[in-house]
């Protein structure tokens with residue numbers, strides 16, 4: 038009898054043979070299936086991990102291992118694998134899944150059990166993969182995930198019958214609900230199922246899927262698909278679709294400035310108060326310098342940008358979960374094609390807005406090797422979230438907080454323009470790199486179901502982001518701020534020396550040494566010094582400026598308020614030049630390291646670093662001189 042959602046089917050059918058190996062060795066299982074069927078959601082539930090889950094194909098691009106102990110005490114090692122449409126891999130991420138399933142992965146035997154996850158939202162496609170996997174003749178278990186959506190789709194699946202027809206044990210799951218993997222967990226306590234008998238080689242897989250659907254799935258009523266179709270008609274419309282995309286991105290940047298302001302003001306006064314308090318209780322001396330100028334001025338200047346970073350992430354996460362992103366990729370396919378790329382490069386590039394490191398890793402989903410290289414080269418031009426503090430600091434200091442045309446916030450507009458500059462430059466660079474290539478790349482991209490982002494998940498993800506940011510502040514940023522403070526404070530000036538003490542310090546000397554190179558683009562020596570620690574993490578450029586100016590300033594109370602200090606000391610031309618510099622500058626070791634890893638080539642690292650440096654210098658030079666001419 039059909040079940041909606043199906044009743045629990047926890048017993049594994051079929052003949053069993055326990056082949057878990059020697060006592061004590063964990064059972065090795067692998068989650069495989071089509072992209073976006075919920076493998077990682079289940080993996081997280083099973084192992085308590087927090088791997089990235091999002092509503093588009095190609096989120097997981099590498100093999101991840103986790104551990105669990107079943108209710109009966111059996112130790113299990115679980116692998117989460119990139120999604121794949123078939124075992125004939127066309128891109129590097131799919132090759133990993135194929136190799137693991139076939140036991141060809143770097144010295145690792147095939148898993149004891151393949152857990153093939155299929156989503157109730159796309160049974161036709163996913164069942165085809167089950168049949169393909171069956172041909173491997175390995176012990177296998179099917180998980181019918183997303184059974185919570187059956188009701189909404191107006192479908193009912195006869196789960197025991199589907200298992201019997203497939204000749205495979207089957208359980209149901211809801212990857213996004215707490216306890217939604219309970220049946221799967223219980224199934225892992227069962228003895229291993231015997232490997233399925235392969236289908237005759239002449240079997241037409243499509244016809245077989247059709248047969249399975251006819252016999253096991255019934256439509257109870259017309260589902261919600263109609264609404265999705267109407268939505269898609271707007272979202273994918275050549276004109277309205279572009280307008281929607283533009284508005285969404287635009288609101289995102291406006292929000293970063295408008296919504297965050299009250300929280301930032303609060304944090305700023307908290308940091309100012311804290312700096313003043315610490316300054317007042319510590320006696321004049323090294324300790325006070327270290328605490329106020331080093332730690333509070335350094336880390337405090339970065340912490341105030343937390344609200345803006347969280348708002349940016351809130352938007353990105355909500356868009357990721359809604360299912361909108363692949364549609365945006367589809368809309369932008371023509372634009373990307375004009376730069377010689379396909380819409381497939383869109384999601385890696387979009388991920389780079391959070392951070393270029395996962396963005397570059399997700400280029401593994403791009404089949405064409407040349408497209409992949411070009412996407413890797415331009416990914417650093419997407420403005421990552423670590424650059425946001427630098428932008429926000431300079432925009433806050435130099436661009437008036439003013440309404441334009443009654444609705445737009447001028448600061449938000451400038452931020453939007455900086456992001457747009459990065460994107461346009463990326464398209465131009467891609468076009469140049471692909472000069473002469475005129476091949477057609479038809480874009481085959483799965484459009485997932487629309488999904489309302491769950492508030493609980495959003496809150497959890499945001500909390501995770503906040504923790505990452507704060508641990509960066511507490512770790513690398515505080516460390517580098519302390520080093521910066523030491524470099525700016527020592528050696529102390531000789532007795533009787535005149536001029537600011539910081540000029541005698543190591544930082545002062547390094548800054549003055551670098552100055553001739555950067556003076557033509559309007560940088561002062563303080564900026565030169567800040568560029569160096571900024572290589573480790575871009576936000577550190579802000580904290581380093583905080584420290585250098587704080588040590589240089591007579592009044593330590595102004596430690597955490599860098600913004601007013603800069604607006605009185607720098608020219609607009611210098612500020613704009615530094616902003617533009619940061620659109621391009623190859624200022625991040627982690628990005629260069631991931632490029633080395635993903636391309637296995639030092640040449641690519643050098644090419645990226647040098648071309649970005651040249652662009653940064655050129656663009657900052659032009660900006661500086663034009664602004665000076667215009668501003669008089």
Ligand SMILES: Nc1nc2c(ncn2[C@@H]2O[C@H](COP(=O)(O)OP(=O)(O)OP(=O)(O)O)[C@@H](O)[C@H]2O)c(=O)[nH]1
Nearest residue numbers: 073074075076077078091095096097120183211212
């Ligand atoms: N409604 C519903 N959504 C689910 C369920 N399981 C996962 N999802 C959602 O499905 C989307 C894809 O989940 P992932 O776990 O990232 O899928 P994946 O199979 O790992 O995808 P790739 O890594 O791209 O192969 C996300 O938006 C999840 O929130 C479920 O049982 N019900």
Ligand SMILES: [Mg+2]
Nearest residue numbers: 076077096097
């Ligand atoms: Mg995944």
